[in-house]
Amino acid sequence: MSQPHGTPQPQGALLVGSVNYPDAETTIRAAAELLGGALKRIPDGEVGDRFHWILFQPDVLARAAGIERVGDEPIRVQGLDARPLRVADGVDAASIQLPPLGYAAAAIASYDVFAGLREQGVVPAGVRFQVSLPTSVAVVGAFFPPEQRAAIEPVYRAALFRELDAIAAAIPHDDLAIQWDNAVEFQIIEQADYAARGKGAVEPWWGEVWSGLTARSAEQAGRVPADVEVGFHLCYGDAGEKHFVEPVDTANLVRFANGLFAASPRPIAWLHMPVPIERDDDAYFEPLRELALPAETELYLGLVHREDGAEGASRRIATASRFVDRFGVATECGCGRAPADATEGLLRAHAQVAAPW
Template sequence: MTMPQGALLVGSVNFDDAEKTMRVAAATLGDRLKRIPDGEVGKRFHWIMFQPDVLGQADGIERVGDQPIPFPAGLDARPLRIADGVDAADIELPPLGYADAAIESHAVFTRLRAEGAVPPGVRFQVSLPTPVAVVSSFFSGDDRAAIEPVYEAAMRRELARIAEVIPHEDLAVQWDVASEMGIIERAAGYGKVMDAWWPGDPFGGLVARLASLIDAVPADAEVGVHLCYGDAGEKHFVEPADAGHLVRYANAVMAAAARSLTWLHLPVPIDRDDEEYFAALASLSPVAELYLGLVHREDGVAGAERRIAAASRFVTRFGVATECGIGRAPAGSTEEILRTHAEVAAAW
């Protein structure tokens, strides 16, 4: 059986602050970890759910409905619309919050590295959602096509500021890609997931969009992609039949991007330790680092080892991760999940 090489923390971690995330992750995983996130603490705890509160501040964008829809952490879950008579191209979005958070957390990272709590050579990981995620989640109808270039420009400004302030030798940027898989599954015949807002087969548009984001990351910084089927209430928006769509999309994106991916993460559902799920990995294009999200809190090391055994029949070198972030995992379970990563992942 393949011995997994290293571990990846997908992004969110269920701790209250960035310093605890970094200290505990570094202490638990040691040299099994090449990069470390801040845990997506604070308003980023629920991934993109804080973005409507940010975007709703812009002139020309309105909340749908007269009353807030309460969401944890004091967020308003109402969707958004472009106001009547407003040209989306004229909307000026405020800072989205990702650059401010990254710069603040990187200062903690550098202090902990100077203290020896974070090992030298470990990079600071910044996880960013794709514009497709925010546009598809909070806008509808014709507003999606109109607002997408505006939001994408705002996200690229966030990335540019991150790259301006954080030294590139420290920086690892991960694009979180969930809604795209929903669109792909819809096109493949699944219901209850989302439609694209551009004509024809959506696959080519999804490939071009993600490849462009990968290429936007400076060449001397690292870039990774986390493919995902969501984890609302620790449930996927659709259960993948196998890894086929993931591999097809990843291969197309890697072929379209001008620069190489540093790492690729693919999710593995908890009930899939069968060869049929993993067989498509045999046709995955080469990538510097592959991580399989086969660590689950519910069955720990034993479950991870079953899935490792099945995956090893089709891919010979990979690291381990959870299938999505662990920010919404039950309180008190985080340390054990990190220990499972450490136990099943050998050092690089």
């Protein structure tokens, strides 16, 4: 299928992170073969325990002395125990020694697969291996009680940065791209709407909301070595293929991005924003006029959906093009929890609407 006559064609595609294939080799091979020159980066699909983003972290963190589970009965999600956590009574959070979080081990193992496929000619030269990491706000905000978040966040952040350092030490920098996933941040930004839906809104455990988020994002960008690409995925969640709140428009996404661009101590290689399936109207995209996108930053709009494929993506592309003049395409979040039989078609839809680099 080609683009309808007169529809602008975005350049490039981004795989946000999770892909519903059983292993890294299948994911990397499919991405390279189906999307070809449209991809600058290929992830491993967040396979194994990472299939549900951060839901495996409580199983990891509960192994640390001084951290305990909340509740007596496991909350099972496909083998993972999703019960929340707390710092045990009488324990100083700063004294807790967290174990390896699992991100570095997974990235190093998957990079070996990536490098092997490149040697076979499956992965084109110049394509980077993409590693997606959560933020400390995500894990601490999702799993620890409000009164403990300020104390435990520095402990988790230090452990997360150790994972980043291990990844950067093991993978050649010119092969590596790091993506920071920002989802709980948007629960905090949209907390009033989230609470209105009867959900437990995540309140900030610092002062002013926006300045705190910007400072954290700038720090995350700055911790990535200068010769490693860094990107940001702005996210409204993907539980059951649904956002936790549907964004009214792109205004808060643009505000977050502009704060990041202004504060980051280094260039941002790419930025991703979600686009809900029903939004092909001007009102959703109009705030993109205010996006201060640096010349070196690629913008990816998550407007490819499995339900309406290339046809629906083309409608959303046509509208977006009236408000921003350069962007590539993506899904609105990872597709690791989409039906397995939809994955190939979803990847092909990216290729149908995006021009190669």
